[in-house]
Amino acid sequence: MTTHTSTHASTIADEIAEKTFQDVSLCYQCGKCSAGCPVRYYMDVAPNKIVRFIQLGFYEEALKSSTPWLCAGCQTCSTRCPQEFDLAKFMDAVRELALEKGVKVKEQDILKFHKAFLHQIENFGRAYEVGLVAEYKLKTMHLFDDVDSAPGMIMKGKLKLLPHVIKGRKAVKDIFIKTAEKKQTKK
Ligand code: SF4
Numbered sequence: 001m002t003t004h005t006s007t008h009a010s011t012i013a014d015e016i017a018e019k020t021f022q023d024v025s026l027c028y029q030c031g032k033c034s035a036g037c038p039v040r041y042y043m044d045v046a047p048n049k050i051v052r053f054i055q056l057g058f059y060e061e062a063l064k065s066s067t068p069w070l071c072a073g074c075q076t077c078s079t080r081c082p083q084e085f086d087l088a089k090f091m092d093a094v095r096e097l098a099l100e101k102g103v104k105v106k107e108q109d110i111l112k113f114h115k116a117f118l119h120q121i122e123n124f125g126r127a128y129e130v131g132l133v134a135e136y137k138l139k140t141m142h143l144f145d146d147v148d149s150a151p152g153m154i155m156k157g158k159l160k161l162l163p164h165v166i167k168g169r170k171a172v173k174d175i176f177i178k179t180a181e182k183k184q185t186k187k
């Protein structure tokens with residue numbers, strides 16, 4: 001185990017509880033979540049151990065891990081948990097906190113994808129795949145990766161060239177504005 005980090009020691013678990021409406025102490029470390037996680041192999045720390053880090057106050061270890069960023073949000077863990085602890089939601093909160101605390105994220109490409117995805121939601125109210133791919137490629141400079149699969153996807157109607165704007169677009173935009181304002185007042 002690496003060093004215990006006292007920074008934010010009294011707040012991170014509380015902040016996660018506030019964001020997820022659930023207490024990390026619910027988890028009793030049975031490991032069922034990690035046993036079923038489809039991307040566990042690629043993570044540096046097992047998902048249940050991220051919960052353990054937070055329970056024990058090893059916040060830096062949790063926030064710096066690649067695990068929350070590799071989590072695909074598939075909900076397998078949440079549905080398997082005997083304590084009904086929503087680990088997928090917990091991972092989301094850990095990602096958010098890592099950004100809020102200015103932690104250097106290991107998985108830079110995933111962070112860029114994360115930001116590009118949110119940007120699409122903010123602008124169109126839903127994911128606009130072509131815009132998402134274009135923004136991600138520009139941010140990462142992986143300009144020609146998988147480019148040969150695009151024509152087939154367009155032909156099959158899997159990729160729409162123009163964005164589909166939802167009715168509640170303004171309401172979604174307002175969520176982003178209010179969230180940004182809330183973050184500003186917290187500083
Ligand atoms: S399955 Fe639930 S209780 Fe078991 S380790 Fe995972 S989060 Fe904790």
Ligand code: SF4
Pocket residue numbers: 033036037038039040047070071072073074075076077078087088091
């Ligand atoms: S939601 Fe994330 S942590 Fe849970 S099983 Fe899926 S990929 Fe693994």
